[in-house]
Amino acid sequence: GNSVTQMExxxxxxxxxxxxxxxxxxxxxxxxxxxxxxxxxxxxxxLLKATKADDKGSNKGFEATYRKETTSFHLxxxxxxxxxxxxxxxxxxxGNQFYFGTGTSLTVIP
Amino acid sequence: xxxVTQTPRYLIKTRGQQVTLSCSPISGxxxxxxxxxxxxxxxxxxxxxxxxxxxNKGNFPGRFSGRQxxxxxxxxxxxxxxxxxxxxxxxxxxxxxxxxTQYFGPGTRLLVL
Numbered sequence: 408g409n410s411v412t413q414m415e416x417x418x419x420x421x422x423x424x425x426x427x428x429x430x431x432x433x434x435x436x437x438x439x440x441x442x443x444x445x446x447x448x449x450x451x452x453x454l455l456k457a458t459k460a461d462d463k464g465s466n467k468g469f470e471a472t473y474r475k476e477t478t479s480f481h482l483x484x485x486x487x488x489x490x491x492x493x494x495x496x497x498x499x500x501x502g503n504q505f506y507f508g509t510g511t512s513l514t515v516i517p
Numbered sequence: 518x519x520x521v522t523q524t525p526r527y528l529i530k531t532r533g534q535q536v537t538l539s540c541s542p543i544s545g546x547x548x549x550x551x552x553x554x555x556x557x558x559x560x561x562x563x564x565x566x567x568x569x570x571x572x573n574k575g576n577f578p579g580r581f582s583g584r585q586x587x588x589x590x591x592x593x594x595x596x597x598x599x600x601x602x603x604x605x606x607x608x609x610x611x612x613x614x615x616x617x618t619q620y621f622g623p624g625t626r627l628l629v630l
Contacts, residue, residue, distance in 0.1 A: 439617050450521070450607055450621035451560075458617070496560065503614045504573055505550070509559035 409434045413497045413508035420487055420515050428482040428511045430471075430497035438499040440464075440473050440480040445494045445510070454482075454495070487515045519544065521610050521622035529628045535596040538625045542589050542610030549591040550619060551583060554605040563606075566591055567614050595627075603629045 414429040432440065439458045443451040455464030460475035469484045480497060492515050497508040522541045530536050542549050551563040562575040566585035583593040589610075595602055605626050609619035 441617075443621075448623070450623045451609075452621070453618055456617065498560075500617055503565070504562060505560075505619065506562070507552075507560035509557070 409438070409499060409501050409504075409506045411497050411499055411506055411508040413495075413511055415509075415511070416494075417512040417514060420513070422489055422515055422517050423486045424515075426482070426484040426487045426491075426513070428495055428497075428513070430480045430482065430508060432478050432480065432497075432499050434478075434499055434501050434506075436501065437475075438501040440471070441498040441500065441505075442469070442471055442480070442482050443496040443498060443507075445496065447493070451496060487513070489515045489517055491515050521608055521620055523606075523608050523622040523625050525625060526623065527626050527628075529630065530598050531630050532598055532600060534598050535594065536598060536627060537592055537594045538606055538608075538627075540591045540593075540608030540610075540622060542591070542608075543620055546610035546612050546620070547589050548611045548614045548616070549585060549589065550609045550611075551591070551593050552607045552609065553577075554607055554624070555603075560607065563593065565614065572614060598629045600629050603627060 441456045442454040444454045455466040457464040457473035463472045494510045548567045550565040552560045565573040569585045580596045585591045605624040607624045608622045
């Protein structure tokens, strides 16, 4: 079946630290991969996406590369800010349906 | 362009009651999906509607149902509420089911006592 596994949180970092949130997936065929972000009290917003192997999605300083050989789509940012505090969801889309990970809570402290 | 709106934002119900949640998609979007978000399970897909027809359904009991109207607005209904139905219910819209990007509303937080 199709599923997404992402690292458990919560993650707490100091401002300007390097961020990695791991995400691996199981899917038939070649899914599209996404990272969504959810700020407190809000719905999910698309952060970035990649639609085929070796694609790199990027937005707002965040990056993730679609690695077919390791079935991974890890989220990275070189220098986090307090405003990046949120819950991050990795997701895949296969057959017109989305499958989400359980979310990773990130808190960035000044 | 206004985003996805969901009403009400918060609800408190008791076990055995039923509840109806509403979602208005972005203007021009005809596909609406519903998700249940809980701390332990993350987001779980409930169902998807397009042109008033249910296209996909997740693995939820029959107590969960939905519909879509001709103006693309959607409602979901949960009957005979259980404590475990307490969750944030999210609606997402897209122009059509083939579009990969979904736009989420802020959700309706349901608490079942």
